[in-house]
Amino acid sequence: MTLSKLKPLRHLSHHLRLRSSLAVSSVAVPQDTTLWTPSPLINVSPAAESLFHITIDVSESPELAASYTKAGQYLQLRLQDPNTRPSFLAIASPPSVAASKGVFEFLVKSVAGSTAELLCGLQKGDVVELSVVMGKGFDIDQISPPENYQTVLIFATGSGISPIRALIEAGFGADKRSDVRLYYGARNLNRMAYQERFKDWESSGVEIVPVLSQPDYSWTRERGYVQDAFARAKRIFSPQSTGAVLCGRRQMAEDVTSILVSDGVPGKRILKNF
Structure with missing residues (x-):
């Protein structure tokens, strides 16, 4: 085979390797498919030393409120600061409170340097984002x-x-x-x-x-x-x-x-x- 015919083959081989590499890279990048619902805080108050009552209004998100059906379920909460990681929180109020009042209540431990600490420092009216309710709860x-x-x-x-x-x-x-x-x-x-x-x-x-x-x-x-x-x-x-x-x-x-x-x-x- 002549040198002139080899060059296009080498170019094609390099192109295929590049496409393969890009495909692998795109698969390796994690995609956040979580559905997040913006929700305002109603109350942030001390519950005990290092513990806080947090009440969040979900009345504008009836599907989210209705998805909480059993004690022991939990969700993810994230702040609107992109530099913070989501925090997993168990819901402290019974499902009937979500149905009747349109709120989720939490008991949050403030740990230095954590998202929970920042959450406990927020005020009424501040907005956080909630994931869907997760887990099977207590059977x-x-x-x-x-x-x-x-x-x-x-x-x-x-x-x-x-x-x-x-x-x-x-x-x-x-x-x-x-x-x-x-x-x-x-x-x-x-x-x-x-x-x-x-x-x-x-x-x-x-x-x-x-x-x-x-x-x-x-x-x-x-x-x-x-x-x-x-x-x-x-x-x-x-x-x-x-x-x-x-x-x-x-x-x-x-x-x-x-x-x-x-x-x-x-x-x-x-x-x-x-």
């Missing part, structure tokens, strides 16, 4: 009907109380069960959110067991970690009719799960949310 069908599952043990630490609030206030037949306990852990009372709701939760049939890891000298109730307080109390009389709901630190969830399984509680009835 309460696994511990229903209440007559068949008389014991439900609930465990939460820190801001993990957020979806637990949604569960309690959405209702899961606590008043029809004989033993419903919430083991709620925090460093001290100043870090324990929703204390103003405890009376209502107890009226709905939930016994609240606050557990403080670093209480002051006057504290006379449970000390240490949630899993330790539960190990001391236990009181599981019928494992096959017992269910559990867990949300918070992974170590807590692993330890509590280990205790429950060793006592004979079926794994499918241990509902987790991280």
Whole structure:
């Protein structure tokens, strides 16, 4: 083959390699296909030390509000600052609040240098963007009907109380069960959110067991970690009719799960949310 015929072939080969390279590059670039809905803040207020109540108006987005159907679901929230990353947040209010008032409520921990910290510094009227509601939520069908599952043990630490609030206030037949306990852990009372709701939760049939890891000298109730307080109390009389709901630190969830399984509680009835 002559040199003059080789040159076009080399050019064609180079062109094909270039096109292939461009095709690979275009595939490698991630595309954000998330549907984001701009929504204004209604309220930003302290809930406890380093924790904030955040209320967001979704009344102009009825499809988004209606997509929240089960306690334990969550979404992504992002600020309008392109330099910040989206944050995953569990919805703290029950689905009925979204349906009746057109709002989502959150309990947000302010962590230095995070999107959450910036969110907690915003004010009423500031606009954020919300993704669609995600996750399957707590599968309460696994511990229903209440007559068949008389014991439900609930465990939460820190801001993990957020979806637990949604569960309690959405209702899961606590008043029809004989033993419903919430083991709620925090460093001290100043870090324990929703204390103003405890009376209502107890009226709905939930016994609240606050557990403080670093209480002051006057504290006379449970000390240490949630899993330790539960190990001391236990009181599981019928494992096959017992269910559990867990949300918070992974170590807590692993330890509590280990205790429950060793006592004979079926794994499918241990509902987790991280």
